[in-house]
Amino acid sequence: MLKFKYGDGVIKKDKQTTRERILDAAEELFAHKGYEGVSIRQIMAKAEADVSLAYYHFKSKRDLFNEIMLRRVEILNDIRLKALEAVEERHPGNAPSVEEIIDAFTHPLLDLLAREHEEWKYYFQLIAHINNSPDWGGELMTRYFDPLVRRFLEALKKALPDCDDADLYWSYHFLSGALTLTFAETGRLDNLSGGAAKSSDMASVVDRMPKFLAAGFERLCKK
Template sequence: MTLPATKPSKRKIQTKAERRAETTEQILDAAEFLFSRHGFYGVTLKDVAKKVGVHHTLLNYYFADKQSLFDEVFARRAKVANKVRMEALDAYEATLDGPPTVEGALHAFLDTNLDLYDQGDQGWHYAGTLAAAVSNTPEWGAELFDEWFDPIVLRLIDLLKRAMPECPEEDVFWGYHFVSGSLMLTLARTGRIDKLSNGLCKADDFDAIKARMVDFMAAGFRAACRDKSARST
């Protein structure tokens, strides 16, 4: 029996806008990887073009210069990270039947962020390393973090103030400072703890980190916020 001839499948023809969007994502992915490994000053547009497999002049069609490319690389992940953390904080606050707790606020702020950078695609791993590097760049890192993350951080601090109304405001801010440092070191995945512990602890074991970080930080907040006179006796 002769089978009826099948019609060749038609490949969808991309529009100009779709091609541009796809190429933009390829450029951002390549730049994200390179910036995460070599920093802003260690990467050129030619390096990015080579990684993508295109002529470097094409990048000028998509991005005015390296700074605009870097800004878009950072913004792409920051938008998503802010959205999921704000949603988590909203969801936590909606469950409250009384004041928030230190642990509850920190879990909402930290766990969702750790899940995103751990369970997302490989690009999120590079983005975490890049964020950690930017946070430790004195020249302009703070300005970039101010621009993107101040609203979400201040939302967390508001919850912590309500959880510890007796705590001096300065100690709440210092507490966040220490939380931020721990989070950035975690996202950097340097592997230092692997070597120090002879493999007992692993920098990319985010489940182990989640199981410990909030308890550690909450205890630190409470210790720092005890009455000053009580601590001095």
């Protein structure tokens, strides 16, 4: 029998620490099959390490998952907050345009995904997965991302001072859905468009998304 019969691919042992190999392997597998769809044994086979090492480096399967989420979330919050502050400093006194604010919200993510695709692809797919799960999506997304989202909503409120709260929050909801489906990279768009648009072509969506969404915000908030 094969020593590692579970994974198709394998995380190279090269320079990485065992802990990192486990995180990488688990991140990729969770992104593809979901939390319950992947076993510790599959993860450790892909990471080329013994099963019990998962429980040595992390306390449990659930803790391993949380650690995957935590590993990258601060980087994302940092670059997005800095992008927003840069936009605001560019317009001292008055509010930036809606499109500029949304661009600060989406551009850092899509750009990161474009430039370091292999590194971030699975993490974004995981977020997309969670964002659309009614159950444990709630707590996770709230804790990790809501503070930043509130910061952006304040900026948008200044740019759209006459906007009803309900209109604003629903607009953000639409934004959130569009953004997460985009970096889920499901390939459905490729199939549907017959090649006219590619899910993985972040460079081609990075400008389109804020343009599209800003128009929505502005029309919905128009008195």
